[in-house]
Amino acid sequence: MIEVRNLHKSFRLPPNHPSRWERLKSVLSGAGAEKIAVREINFTIEQGEFVGYIGPNGAGKSTTIKMLAGILHPSSGEVRIGGLNPHKDRRRVASRIGVVFGQRSQLWWDLPVRDSFDILAAMYRIDPRRKAKTLGELDELLELRDLMDVPVRKLSLGQRMRADLAAALLHEPELLFLDEPTIGLDILAKRNIRKLLSTVNRELGKTVLLTTHDMDDIEQLCSRVMVINHGSLVYDGTIGQLRERIGLPTLLQVTFTSEADVPGPDALPEFSIAKTSGRGLAIHFNRRDIPAMEVLRKLESFGTIIDVHMEEPDFEEVIHQIY
Numbered sequence: 001m002i003e004v005r006n007l008h009k010s011f012r013l014p015p016n017h018p019s020r021w022e023r024l025k026s027v028l029s030g031a032g033a034e035k036i037a038v039r040e041i042n043f044t045i046e047q048g049e050f051v052g053y054i055g056p057n058g059a060g061k062s063t064t065i066k067m068l069a070g071i072l073h074p075s076s077g078e079v080r081i082g083g084l085n086p087h088k089d090r091r092r093v094a095s096r097i098g099v100v101f102g103q104r105s106q107l108w109w110d111l112p113v114r115d116s117f118d119i120l121a122a123m124y125r126i127d128p129r130r131k132a133k134t135l136g137e138l139d140e141l142l143e144l145r146d147l148m149d150v151p152v153r154k155l156s157l158g159q160r161m162r163a164d165l166a167a168a169l170l171h172e173p174e175l176l177f178l179d180e181p182t183i184g185l186d187i188l189a190k191r192n193i194r195k196l197l198s199t200v201n202r203e204l205g206k207t208v209l210l211t212t213h214d215m216d217d218i219e220q221l222c223s224r225v226m227v228i229n230h231g232s233l234v235y236d237g238t239i240g241q242l243r244e245r246i247g248l249p250t251l252l253q254v255t256f257t258s259e260a261d262v263p264g265p266d267a268l269p270e271f272s273i274a275k276t277s278g279r280g281l282a283i284h285f286n287r288r289d290i291p292a293m294e295v296l297r298k299l300e301s302f303g304t305i306i307d308v309h310m311e312e313p314d315f316e317e318v319i320h321q322i323y
């Protein structure tokens, strides 16, 4: 669905000369410092995937997405969306992509939601019967009926996200770019939007690329995560593998039927005891060094276990380690 090969984008920063004429001359002659926003990145996203694209501010996420959407021209390298070059085939690629920005709406602020849908349908030249059918399906999923006659500025943020999602899906794109779709929402609204996004991916079969600073979005939605830092792709894989690679400790708490006979730390080099209290024992271990099942087997040799609780390292912490 998306193929990116050696994709590179650099910007020429205007020199900081006090004279406007000198600045203009430098820009025209190609002088000025070079800022590399995206550095020779490679990835492929298959149809139906839900991929998180994360990185700190200024890492190169928006620049990548703009090149995928054909808004920016790469300095070098290649992008293919369903085999098409987004820059050369911008109109056809646009018809295959839907975009949702959490920070700004693509709907017309003072118009009722219905009018925005009408304008978008005209822009994408959607056949009226097709539009009615798609809107009916989207209404079932996103519960749009009560929003249709309300001006966008009067919608709550959660309602606006539902309307924006419908607007992005109205022309039936196969691919969805989501930029901070849960920003500013309260916990309940976040949960609701995540559920909808998951349905859009699983049931409508849309391929999704999500950029977010909310690690819960990533953890709850994405089967795969790509991390960009200083323009370079520094990780591409599952969240589980990322945790393993960083090697932060996992916490395992067990309760024995009676007070256990736990040997001293020297006899247990693979893990560290975090806490012992009566029948309870909490240990830290590293999945990189030893699988969880093996740890459990060792603990079983200390007594009969009746309860097990495991806590993975906080994803936020994992990401912090990469940045």
Ligand SMILES: Nc1ncnc2c1ncn2[C@@H]1O[C@H](COP(=O)(O)OP(=O)(O)OP(=O)(O)O)[C@@H](O)[C@H]1O
Binding pocket: 011, 012, 013, 035, 036, 037, 055, 056, 057, 058, 059, 060, 061, 062, 063, 064
């Ligand atoms: N038009 C431009 N001219 C010069 N530099 C730019 C331009 N657009 C982006 N940059 C620079 O390229 C780098 C990557 O920017 P980009 O907007 O892609 O980051 P981002 O990962 O999307 O950040 P954020 O999370 O803050 O949105 C930044 O250093 C930015 O200042």
